[in-house]
Amino acid sequence: QVQLKESGPGLVQPSQTLSLTCTVSGFSLTSNSVHWVRQPPGKGLEWVGAIWSGGSTDYNSALKSRLSISRDTSKSQVFLKMNSLQTEDTAIYFCTRYDNNYFDYWGQGVMVTVSS
C-alpha cells in the first residue's frame, strides 16, 4: 500500500539549513509527484513545493530563494533542503503524494523547531 514517511532533525538552529527526507513505498516517484506542505504550530497548511514525476520542481515563491527539492528514484526518496532558517519556519513538515489533482496520501509529518 501507499506510504510516505518523513524524517529529519527535530531541532535546527537559526540561520542553519534544514534537510528532510520523505521515503515512499507503494508507488514510483517516476509515476507520481510528491509535494511538501508545512503547518506552523496551531496554524493552517502551507504548500512548500513539489517534485514532479519527470523530475522538474515547483516552489512556493515566498520560499523559492531558500528552497531545494530533489529525489533519488532508486531509493524512493524525496529530499527537501531549506537554508537560512528562521523561527517562523518552525512547523510540522508533511510530504504528500499528488494524484488526479489532489493530495491523496500523506505522511504523518515531522516536527521541526528552529531555536538556538
Next chain:
Amino acid sequence: DIQMTQTPSSMPASLGERVTISCRASQGISNYLNWYQQKPDGTIKPLIYYTSNLQSGVPSRFSGSGSGTDYSLTISSLEPEDFAMYYCQQYDSSPWTFGGGTKLELK
C-alpha cells in the same frame, strides 16, 4: 497568489446536526477545489476532490458543491469521528493554497 478564505474558523455543533463549511477564493478557480480532514492526532486525509467528487472510502454524508469563487463542504449528519479540522485547497494555479481551516467542535 490565490487567497482562500474559509468560514467559519470554528463551529460548535451537535451529533446528528447538518453543517456547512464555506470556502471563498480571491478569484475564480474553475471548480479546482479539494477538501481535506485533519484529525487531532495530525493525520490528514482527502475528502472531496474537484469540488464535488467523494474520495473512495469517505462516507456519503460528506458532500461538496460550488462554482466560480464560492464553494462549500456539507456534512449531512455529524458522527463522533467528524469532529476535526477541515481545509479547502485550490489547484487552479501555483502556488497551491489552502484555506485557513475550520475546527468542528462538539457543542
